[in-house]
Ligand SMILES: NC(=O)C1=CN([C@@H]2O[C@H](COP(=O)(O)OP(=O)(O)OC[C@H]3O[C@@H](n4cnc5c(N)ncnc54)[C@H](O)[C@@H]3O)[C@@H](O)[C@H]2O)C=CC1
């Protein structure tokens with residue numbers, strides 16, 4: 037079997053360090069799928085990326101068939117089958133939202149264009165770097181020849197956080213929980229929805245009191261990233277890498293029967309989310325494609341929260357449009 041080429045941007049960063057070893061060990065695509073890694077970094081971080089590559093060599097992973105390190109996006113994405121866009125411009129003190137979007141446009145636009153020009157026909161893109169949904173939109177807009185559905189953004193970490201918070205509350209295992217959903221943006225406006233989540237055949241929202249759901253569960257999940265930064269002094273890295281592995285693994289290999297997961301994918305207009313926005317939905321993966329789970333009833337409590345997060349995505353899209361980034 038020909039190795040699958042996996043390109044990781046921001047490879048020398050902290051998520052990269054937690055991610056690359058798991059890809060090389062077979063956890064991204066499967067224990068029988070050989071991989072070639074391509075590490076894209078900016079020039080000051082190339083040396084650190086080389087150090088990580090040395091450590092990857094030192095693991096003697098049977099599935100790892102090669103590593104390339106480059107600061108040239110054209111080379112990095114040449115023939116790529118999977119692209120994990122992790123490197124991004126973080127928000128720094130005094131930076132306005134428009135500045136942040138513009139700085140990231142300067143990264144994700146050219147990377148989208150390089151994917152358009154050089155990637156393999158089956159390219160699948162997961163954007164991790166924040167603001168992930170809108171960065172994915174920018175990359176997608178720069179890649180008109182790649183089917184739009186191949187551009188996705190990560191809300192799987194939020195999904196996993198929600199599973200874990202609920203399991204702790206109900207004193208059950210995460211494996212007892214199915215049909216969790218994160219809606220909207222990977223930001224503090226996201227909406228983790230327990231109204232379709234099942235625990236031992238019952239609906240989770242009926243197993244917890246409304247005050248806990250509203251005042252504890254939703255804000256804890258939505259603000260977990262900030263809580264990790266406050267505790268660790270750095271943003272989530274191993275858990276973010278874990279979620280990236282879960283997202284791509286399920287995209288390629290399918291989601292289990294009877295369950296779904298969450299991913300930010302281009303909207304087809306389902307659930308009133310404007311077409312084209314890259315928003316988180318309940319999704320299944322079948323034959324290598326994400327599909328939005330249809331037919332869920334949305335009550336007014338959920339509607340208000342989905343709409344608020346989607347509105348934020350609309351504003352981000354309008355801002356990058358105004359900057360001519362899409
Ligand atoms: N969607 C999600 O759930 C999560 C997203 N994140 C986001 O992931 C991103 C990366 O996080 P960390 O690895 O902790 O950051 P980091 O700062 O440790 O690493 C980022 C790396 O990206 C590189 N980089 C910057 N510009 C680049 C470019 N144009 N091309 C290639 N590489 C470039 C930097 O040199 C650095 O090595 C951040 O934007 C963070 O906010 C983090 C956690 C969860």
Ligand SMILES: O=C([O-])CC(=O)C(=O)O
Nearest residue numbers: 166193260261262271272
């Ligand atoms: O804000 C950040 O950089 C980290 C993040 O997205 C998260 O942990 O969900």
